[in-house]
Amino acid sequence: MIYFRLVLESFRFAWQALRANLLRTILSLLGVTIGIFAIISVFTIVDSLERSIRESMSFVGERIIYVEKFPWIFKGGQDIPWWKYMQRPPANSREFKYLEGTLENAEGVAMVSRRGGNTFKHRNNSMSGLMLQGVSKDFNKVAEVPIEEGRFFTQQEVEGARNVIIIGAEVAENLFPYGGALGGDIKIKGQKFTVVGVMEKQGAGLFEGLPTNDKNAYVPFGAFGKMFAGGPRGIQPVLMIKGKAEDAGLQNLEYEVKGKMRTVRGLKPYEEDNFAVNRSEMMADAIGEMFSIIGIAGWVIGGFSILVGGFGIANIMFVSVKERTNIIGIQKSLGAKNFFILFQFLFESVFLSLIGGGVGILLVSLITLIPMGTLDIILTPGNILLGLGVSVVIGVLSGIIPAVIASHLDPVIAIRSK
Template identity: 90%
Template sequence: MLYLRLVYESFQFAWQALRSNLLRTVLSLLGVTIGIFAIISVFTIVDSLERSIRDSMSFVGERIIYVEKFPWIFSDHSDVPWWKFMQRPPATMREYKYMEEQLENAEGVALVSRRGGNTFKHRNNSMSGIMLQGVTKDFNKVAEVPIEEGRFFTQQEVDGSRNVIIVGAEVAENLFPNSSAVGGDIRIRGQKFKVIGVMEKQGAGLFEGMPTNDKNAYVPFGAFGKMFAGGPRGIQPVLMIKGLVDDVGLQNLEYEVKGKMRTVRGLKPYQEDNFAINRSEMMADAIGEMFSIIGIAGWVIGGFSILVGGFGIANIMFVSVKERTNIIGIQKSLGAKNFFILFQFLFESVFLSLIGGGVGILLVSLITFIPMGTLEIILTPGNILLGLGVSVVIGVLSGIIPAVIASHLDPVIAIRSK
């Protein structure tokens, strides 16, 4: 009960200070409000951007290793001349079958070829700018292929290189506006393909031109090869290998893939790798590093405002100690301990800081209602707790010195003060 009464009295003192000097208090808390608003708004927008970018790049997949000619991050291979990358051989069907049989740390292996900018036709309807991919039978084990209507390829269709196709939702809507696309025919480069599946609608990504399943289509790998030439100057396939869930960081899979690729390509111990191993985590790490820098900038910008606000709250507390010196003396003469006085002023300082921080968070929440196209701004509970936590820390730091001074006042001298 003593602590509850202490909190209640501290709350009364803080509220009285807020009401009696409203303009002074508001101006002093403005720095905390602006600072919390700057930090939390930056973090909220950064989190929303990062989430949207990661969602837009879902086509990269999770726990997937890509074996191809070029590395995604060239800074790690700055000592290798560019022409050596060009001379590297692309992945082959023989290598795909070897990896499929030999790998022990893989959940699935697929060989994929891609070609963008394709035009699909159905009767009088046509659509351009479609990404067409030729895939092997276990592609749906490696990458996500969310079928809404129809089915995925059968083993016989892939082995026989049959002209069957799975299309995205936008492709189906444009070519088959008044009927189901499943069972219909689509012409691609003069060849007719039968639609056996339609994928779920994914929606627009954050950046225009980012690949999405809506403008995507899959055909068996052999059927793709009948339309597009392969080889060094043609379409070059990529090996996609999905790791096991318990393989943290895909380290076991990466070591195994590297060894198997060197074996199947007959590389001697002294020869360097003629392939690149890229992981989906590389892109995620690059995105994380970029946004961490933006987050630091938010801390720096908001930190100056919070510093000003902290001095403002400290000023309020020093004035409050001066105005209530007589009351402090009476409290101590009636038996109030030093920690009671200390807690009283600290609570008042934290309460005032929380008001400023709460207003800043409220302003950030208003940003979430502003329409920003495909970018959805969400104020997460984590950012709310961060804002309140920073406000508490600022309140403690701003009020600790005035509170210590108040708690160590001599009761006789304090009572006689005016």
């Protein structure tokens, strides 16, 4: 109970100091408010941007390895041997079937070919600039295909290269404005496809131009090959391999894929890889590094304001100790321990700092109400706790020296002070 009463009494003293010197207190806490506002607003915007970018790039998938000709990240600057990459052979069906039958660390293997800028037609309606992908039978085990109506392709449809198609929500809305997309016919390059599935609406992403399911469509790999030429000079397929959840960092899968690809392509030990193994984590790591730098900038910007605010709170506490020296002497003469006096002023300092930090967090929450188009700014509980935690630390650091001085005052001298 004594500690509870101590906290309540400290809050009462802090509130009295705030009311008695309102302008001085507000000016002193302004630094903490601005500092917490700067740090938490930067972290909130960074988190929101990172989340939106990751959602916009969800087409890359999670725990997926891509086997293709070119790496996503080049090392070596301008000395990149482009001619070597251009001469690499593309993935083919034989390699796909070999990996599908021999990989032990994979949940699924798929082969995909893509072609953008397509025009789909249904009766008098048409839509251009669409992405068409030819996929193998286990593509839905590797990548997410969020079907709202209908179903994914059957094994017979894929192996028989039948003209069936799964379309995005925006495609269905434009070609079938009155509904009835499921079972309807769509013409692509003169060939008629039957709609067997419609995907869920994804909505606009943060960046225009990135692939989205709303303007996307899937057909069996063989049906895609009937419309577009493949091979070295045509559209080159990509192998997608999904790793198991227990394979941390997909290291085991990556080593296995490299070994299998070297085997199936007959590469000798001294020959370098003639394929690239890309992981979705590459983009995630690049995004994380970029936003880490922005986060450091936020700490630096807010740190100066918090430093000024800390000195302001320390100034308030020194003045408070001087104004209440007589009261401290009386409390000590009545048997108050040093820790009681120390905690009294320390709690007061923390309370004042929390007020400044709370106002800063409140200002950040007001920013989240401002519409930002496709970017949703969300103040997470983690950032709120971070702001309050920094406020507590600043309160302790600012109040510890005044509190120690107050706790070590001589009661006789303190009582005689005016």
